[in-house]
Amino acid sequence: MASPSWAAEAIWWQVYPLGFTGAPTAGPTGAPPDGPAGGPIGAPPARHRLRQLERWLDYAADLGCSGLLLGPIFAALTHGYDTTDHFRIDPRLGDDADFDRLAAAARQRGLPVVLDGVFNHVGRGFVMFTRALADGPDSAAAGWFLPRRNPDGSVSYGTFEGHDQLVTLNHDEPAVAGYVTAVMNHWLDRGAAGWRLDAAYAVPPSFWRKVLPAVRARHRAAWFTAEMIHGDYARYAADSGIDSVTQYELWKAIWSSLNDRNFFELAWALDRHDGFLGALTPLTFVGNHDVTRIASQLSDPRHLGHALAVLFSVGGTPAVYYGDEQGLRGVKEDRAGGDDAIRPAYPADPAHLPASGWNVYRLHQQLIALRRRHGWLSAARTTVAHLTNRAVALQATAPGGGTRVITLLNVDDRPQPFPLDVSGLVTAETLGPAAQAGEPATVPAHAWRIIVTRPGTTP
Numbered sequence: 379m380a381s382p383s384w385a386a387e388a389i390w391w392q393v394y395p396l397g398f399t400g401a402p403t404a405g406p407t408g409a410p411p412d413g414p415a416g417g418p419i420g421a422p423p424a425r426h427r428l429r430q431l432e433r434w435l436d437y438a439a440d441l442g443c444s445g446l447l448l449g450p451i452f453a454a455l456t457h458g459y460d461t462t463d464h465f466r467i468d469p470r471l472g473d474d475a476d477f478d479r480l481a482a483a484a485r486q487r488g489l490p491v492v493l494d495g496v497f498n499h500v501g502r503g504f505v506m507f508t509r510a511l512a513d514g515p516d517s518a519a520a521g522w523f524l525p526r527r528n529p530d531g532s533v534s535y536g537t538f539e540g541h542d543q544l545v546t547l548n549h550d551e552p553a554v555a556g557y558v559t560a561v562m563n564h565w566l567d568r569g570a571a572g573w574r575l576d577a578a579y580a581v582p583p584s585f586w587r588k589v590l591p592a593v594r595a596r597h598r599a600a601w602f603t604a605e606m607i608h609g610d611y612a613r614y615a616a617d618s619g620i621d622s623v624t625q626y627e628l629w630k631a632i633w634s635s636l637n638d639r640n641f642f643e644l645a646w647a648l649d650r651h652d653g654f655l656g657a658l659t660p661l662t663f664v665g666n667h668d669v670t671r672i673a674s675q676l677s678d679p680r681h682l683g684h685a686l687a688v689l690f691s692v693g694g695t696p697a698v699y700y701g702d703e704q705g706l707r708g709v710k711e712d713r714a715g716g717d718d719a720i721r722p723a724y725p726a727d728p729a730h731l732p733a734s735g736w737n738v739y740r741l742h743q744q745l746i747a748l749r750r751r752h753g754w755l756s757a758a759r760t761t762v763a764h765l766t767n768r769a770v771a772l773q774a775t776a777p778g779g780g781t782r783v784i785t786l787l788n789v790d791d792r793p794q795p796f797p798l799d800v801s802g803l804v805t806a807e808t809l810g811p812a813a814q815a816g817e818p819a820t821v822p823a824h825a826w827r828i829i830v831t832r833p834g835t836t837p
Contacts, residue, residue: 381621381659381695384490385445385572385601387753389746390697391438391489394449394667396458397721398700399427401470404456428472432483433727439487441739442746446484447574447697449667450494451477457717458494459576460501460543464561474568481569490571492601497558498577499538499546507545510535521551538577549585562593562600572601575620579606583618590619603661603695612657625651625660625694632664632688633672636681639789641770645762648692648772652759655693659756662694664702671701671708671720680824683741684787687807687826690745691774691785693758700724703742704735748807748828752776752783769794769821781831788821795820806830 395401428451438446450458453466467473484491500507509519515533524536524546538544547554562573575581586602593600603622606614611623631647634640654660664672664685672685682705689696701708701722708719725731749755754776764771768790774783784803788794796819805818808827818829 382599382601384599385621385695386659387750387756388445388490388695389443389749390445390447390492390661390695391441391443391700391703392447392449392663392666392697393431393434393700394458394721395428395431395451395471396449396468397667397718398724399430399471400723401425401427401468403715403718424467424469424471424473424476426472426476427470428467428476428480430724430726431480434724435483435487435489437728438489440743441698441703442743442750443698444488444490444750445571446489446491448491448493450496450576452496455501455503455543459496460499460503461496462501462503463505464495464557465564478568485569491569492572492574492603493565493570494576495558495562495573496576497547497561498580499544502543502545504545507535518553522548522554524548538580546580549582555585555588559589559592562589563596566593566597566600571599572603575602575604578604578614578618578620578623579609583614586618586620611654611660615658620658622659622661622695623654624666625654625662627651628660628692628694629663629669632685633675636684636789637675637677639768641765641767641787641789644688644770645765648760648762651693655757655759660694661697662689662692663697663699664689665699665720666697667699667717667721668710669720670710671699671706673702673705674707674709678789678824681789682738684789684826686741686745687785687787687828688772690749691755691772691783691828692760693756693774695756696749698742698746703739704731705738706735744807745828748783748830752781752830754781755783758783763798764796769796771796771798783831784829786819786821786827786829788823788825791823793820793822800829802832803829804832 451467451471452461453463453468454461467477481491506519506522510517510523513519515525525533527533536546538546590602602620604614604620606623607626615623628647628651631644635644673682676682676685710716710720755774758774761773762770763773763784769788772785786796798819800819803818806828821827
């Protein structure tokens with residue numbers, strides 16, 4: 379499905395708000411389902427941390443981003459993906475007024491806000507789950523979940539990937555579809571522009587076919603991207619009606635091909651990527667809230683620019699995960715608290731960032747500016763014009779055969795002359811004066827270059 383026009387060429391700044399704002403890792407322990415409009419009885423007062431993001435909107439816009447992709451902001455028990463109330467802002471972050479302020483401030487800067495919807499599972503404090511536990515497995519509330527009787531006669535409920543605190547929703551239950559539809563419309567009414575669908579790979583695509591038409595009928599310009607770690611991306615998009623998927627195949631190929639000095643892997647992934655572009659506009663990235671940061675993932679720090687050059691010169695809707703634009707490091711670990719290193723707190727405002735990261739910020743600015751000058755790259759197919767283990771030339775051509783953008787990557791210890799006809803092409807972006815000098819088709823050791831059609835050149 380084609381993305382809404384505003385989203386087709388978007389460049390996202392992705393933020394995990396609970397980490398970014400330094401919120402405590404544990405939220406309120408749950409509350410009775412009845413309460414005043416301001417929140418459940420006994421709920422803690424809101425801490426207005428979400429307002430901290432307002433001081434970073436100009437920073438994101440100056441980076442060149444055109445949208446804000448938020449991690450979970452709704453009431454939850456711990457990390458945000460164990461939601462207990464989708465209609466309520468997590469009190470660790472603030473309240474409805476804080477969201478309204480943020481959405482309005484972002485819109486003023488041309489940054490539509492996309493929210494993270496966790497609709498595959500909920501936390502154990504979710505009101506319908508507590509009701510199911512109280513009323514039993516044959517109750518209407520239990521129909522929202524997947525109860526099963528164990529051999530000893532006890533009852534348990536299906537969970538997400540073995541995580542006992544994440545209770546899987548029953549996506550065949552009409553009340554669940556109605557609830558998700560209502561949640562989506564509620565926040566789109568309040569100023570959100572779209573939804574990231576967490577763990578969509580675990581949700582039957584038919585569920586979205588029940589939900590999205592009712593949402594689109596009210597919000598025709600809304601954008602929906604699905605988290606797909608594995609599976610048939612194009613088929614899922616076609617069957618579900620979503621606009622985009624997270625491109626984990628390309629993410630892995632970018633850093634892995636650089637570490638292994640094996641650009642055949644990248645070429646293979648880009649060939650598959652081009653196939654997806656006929657059906658959807660994938661959400662591309664080199665980092666997010668669930669993976670080791672790209673600065674830590676790469677075995678050779680000289681290759682960070684290579685990874686970014688690919689991200690911003692191939693088809694898709696690229697996202698920059700907060701901190702990556704400053705070159706932050708962080709390793710994801712498979713343990714309790716293992717995500718903390720990749721979800722750090724940011725300072726009060728950009729002026730308090732360390733000086734050491736601004737060169738990486740400026741590199742992102744340069745490449746994003748190139749991307750925005752050539753917005754057609756979002757749908758561009760990539761041709762591999764030259765390929766060895768340690769050198770690759772990736773060519774994209776504008777519709778109608780006009781402008782060409784060629785990304786040249788060299789991870790060898792020697793300069794690489796690319797056997798390409800570069801007449802009419804000039805260097806657009808590269809790293810440092812050494813790489814800038816010389817013939818456009820010759821790239822120094824462990825360097826990269828993007829060359830484009832010279833303005834005024836007739837194709």
